[in-house]
Amino acid sequence: MIAMLALAVVASVFSLVIPRVIQAVIDGPVVEGDTSGLWLLTAIIGALGLGEAFLVWLRRYIQAKVALGVEADLRRDIYRHVQRLHAGFHDRFQTGQLLSRATGDLGRIRRFAAWGMIFLVINIFTYLAVIAQLVQIYWPLGLVVAASAVPLFFLSRNFARGYITASRAEQDQQGEVANLAEETAQGIRVIKAFGRARHVTEKFDGGSAKLYDISINKVRMLSRSWAMFDAIPNLVLAAVLIGGALAVANDKMTIGELVAFVTLQLMLVWPIEALGWIIANGNEAMTAADRVYDVLDTEPAIVDRPGARDLPRAEAKGHLRFEGVRFAYDGTDKTVLDGLDLDVRPGETLAVAGVTGCGKTTMLSLAPRLYDVTAGRVLLDGHDVRDLTLESLRLNVATAFEDPTLFSMSVRENLTLGRQEATEADIEEALRVAQADFVYDLPWGLDTRIGEQGLSLSGGQRQRLALARAVIVKPAVLILDDPLSALDVHTEELVERALASVLAGTTALVAVHRPSTVALADRVALLEDGRIVAVGTHSELLESTPAYRAVLSAESDSVGAAA
Incomplete structure (x- = not known):
């Protein structure tokens, strides 16, 4: 100047x-x-x-x-x-x-x-x-x-x-x-x-x-x-x-x-x-x-705390706990989660069931700190997730959303977004698990640019790519927010079989929006009025919890109506 x-x-x-x-x-x-x-x-x-x-x-x-x-x-x-x-x-x-x-x-x-x-x-x-x-x-x-x-x-x-x-x-x-x-x-x-x-x-x-x-x-x-x-x-x-x-x-x-x-x-x-x-x-x-x-001038609300520590992937066991969790969105007085408690054991696949709008997606978003709890805490291997660096937390907790977001880049770049050092073998395995082999039939295979929001693909194809993107990270905790909702029954069955082998060594938290997804879970938690009101196997809850039967029945009816 x-x-x-x-x-x-x-x-x-x-x-x-x-x-x-x-x-x-x-x-x-x-x-x-x-x-x-x-x-x-x-x-x-x-x-x-x-x-x-x-x-x-x-x-x-x-x-x-x-x-x-x-x-x-x-x-x-x-x-x-x-x-x-x-x-x-x-x-x-x-x-x-x-x-x-x-x-x-x-x-x-x-x-x-x-x-x-x-x-x-x-x-x-x-x-x-x-x-x-x-x-x-x-x-x-x-x-x-x-x-x-x-x-x-x-x-x-x-x-x-x-x-x-x-x-x-x-x-x-x-x-x-x-x-x-x-x-x-x-x-x-x-x-x-x-x-x-x-x-x-x-x-x-x-x-x-x-x-x-x-x-x-x-x-x-x-x-x-x-x-x-x-x-x-x-x-x-x-x-x-x-x-x-x-x-x-x-x-x-x-x-x-x-x-x-x-x-x-x-x-x-x-x-x-x-x-x-x-x-x-x-x-x-x-x-x-x-x-x-x-x-x-807008201050980031979710940042590393002073003294936040890294949790190396090799040390992460995937033990996830929700203790007295309360949550309300900014600018609203409505409490979505109210004193929620839940323990997800390492290597366990736990499904969260509940009526539409009960807060399943919100609950799942707390583990990777897309939002922070209003009160209570979320623990990963005994560490409050707020005491871990965001980078290491999100390397250990991967998410596949119901509404997948893909970017205007190649299939390979979309797949390796969370793990850029992934090998060809890793990519192939993730595509196999997600039943996304269709990418090899695209004009330039993995190097094909899929367009903004992936709109050149069908809804099911986008979901499968988003699932493969989460699987390829090989996280300690895998969050699945009904990532199979856009799949046909046959493809869903194939994906669930392949996922079962992947989830055997990974802690998974699955939001259940359709009854068939329950097959992936070792246990099921019922979310009602912002709290977990029942936890057990699918059979146990069917037998002992009328509210659970009502939720599955309602979801089944909605899926049938959509079909």
């Missing part, structure tokens, strides 16, 4: 010297008819011009390089920070708003840092230096030009007050429009299936129209202010020409001084006209920075 300002000041000095050299040319060789010194003065003007051009080029190159570097650093910081924020933040923060902050808002900050801030400093320096020279050349007219700063000050202040509000409104609405576009792109199949293209188009048009109205209001403010910023220096120039002509006629100024005076004053026209752009650019950058810091 210091180097850029130094270059800018020196370049401005060069440009400020040129009018005084022109004055010397007119009052010397031109008026006196002596051309002997003309070539030297002309060479000085040429050298100053070339020097200024070189310094401007060098400054702008450095400006652009530094500003792009700052933008890249900020974008990297935002991305890393977003990765650290807990799942609850992402539950409530719209994706489109995040995208808007990481793209458009950073661009506004970069433009002001690269150009607006530098031009503001240069223009202030130029204005003061020119005014000083104008007063030195002919102080009455110099004071007239200086007095023009008063209306400019009030105009700038009023413009800035209104523009910052309009700028924030526009940026927020741009985020809303981006969110509408992002949701439409992700849900395009649902929109087409329900024939709701016209509805979502009208909704998008409404958001776009609102953005248009806000932007037009902002442009209207800009045009009014820029017109005034343009009119004031030109009106002052007209007064200077009249006053200067009279001063020359009365021998109070020379022709060379008048030319130098006008030339210097003309150097103020662009800085004053640019003042509106600089103020607008600065306000946009200010509101953009506020929006960016809305994200950066």
Whole structure:
């Protein structure tokens, strides 16, 4: 920044010297008819011009390089920070708003840092230096030009007050429009299936129209202010020409001084006209920075505790305990889990059954600390999971979700997301367990890019790849949130047989959303009203617990209805 300002000041000095050299040319060789010194003065003007051009080029190159570097650093910081924020933040923060902050808002900050801030400093320096020279050349007219700063000050202040509000409104609405576009792109199949293209188009048009109205209001403010910023220096120039002509006629100024005076004053026209752009650019950058810091100032709720220790995979046994666990989502008063106790022995597969919405998925999310308990604790091999580093915890606890998320990358990259050092043998075994051998029939096999969200695959294929991705980690604890719901009966049976061999040496916690999944479990826990009300084998619970029979019956009916 210091180097850029130094270059800018020196370049401005060069440009400020040129009018005084022109004055010397007119009052010397031109008026006196002596051309002997003309070539030297002309060479000085040429050298100053070339020097200024070189310094401007060098400054702008450095400006652009530094500003792009700052933008890249900020974008990297935002991305890393977003990765650290807990799942609850992402539950409530719209994706489109995040995208808007990481793209458009950073661009506004970069433009002001690269150009607006530098031009503001240069223009202030130029204005003061020119005014000083104008007063030195002919102080009455110099004071007239200086007095023009008063209306400019009030105009700038009023413009800035209104523009910052309009700028924030526009940026927020741009985020809303981006969110509408992002949701439409992700849900395009649902929109087409329900024939709701016209509805979502009208909704998008409404958001776009609102953005248009806000932007037009902002442009209207800009045009009014820029017109005034343009009119004031030109009106002052007209007064200077009249006053200067009279001063020359009365021998109070020379022709060379008048030319130098006008030339210097003309150097103020662009800085004053640019003042509106600089103020607008600065306000946009200010509101953009506020929006960016809305994200950066959000403290991650789930982080490593001071003194958190690693739990090496070789030492992990997979003993999982829930002790007096209570949980409520951020911003809600509803308690999802209320004093839940459960002991999952090492190497055991335990299924969690319960009616839809009873908190099975929430409970399973506590083990890898996607959320933290409100009260109580979750233990892994006797360690509170909050006392373990997140990296080692999530290497020991892998999860396969009911709604699988795949990324726009190759099949191999998706599979090895949790274990990048996995060998070909590991990949083959995981694909066999998940009955996902179909990947070898894709155009480029494991190197085939599967597209955003994996929408080029069927629901069952996505689930099987997500299951293989969890299996390949070879964790101490495997969390399965009904990862077989999209499979047909035949494939489900094959997957369950293969999973049985994998789960023999792994602790598994399985959310049961369909009766057939119970076959994977050694024991079953019934979740009701936020607590575990019964634990036993499938046969024991069928015989002794009516609520369990009711849950399985309801799930069976829902599966049959879906079929």
